[in-house]
Amino acid sequence: MLGLVMWLVIWIVIGLLVGALASFVAGSEPPYGLAVDIVASVLAMVVVGLGDYYILPLLGITGAIRFAATVLEPLASAVLVLWLLRYIKRRRGG
Numbered sequence: 001m002l003g004l005v006m007w008l009v010i011w012i013v014i015g016l017l018v019g020a021l022a023s024f025v026a027g028s029e030p031p032y033g034l035a036v037d038i039v040a041s042v043l044a045m046v047v048v049g050l051g052d053y054y055i056l057p058l059l060g061i062t063g064a065i066r067f068a069a070t071v072l073e074p075l076a077s078a079v080l081v082l083w084l085l086r087y088i089k090r091r092r093g094g
Helices: 001-025 033-060 065-092
Strands: none
Touching: 001 033, 001 065, 033 065
């Protein structure tokens, strides 16, 4: 259980950083506000991270590969969600 709590803290902290830095990296204002960027990235990190935490061991993926996947896959999903928010806003004429 302590391992899961540690992972939740890691995913939340990385999600906060990704959400806060997204507008800086994208070079534009957050389309729905900074709070939405932060919440969306944290949610993406936690949801995908939990999936990885429970599913990867069932598939026999352990060790360093599991560690890397449990960090990098949620990070990629958070970036994808933030990109989708910007894409949707542009398509709607915002």
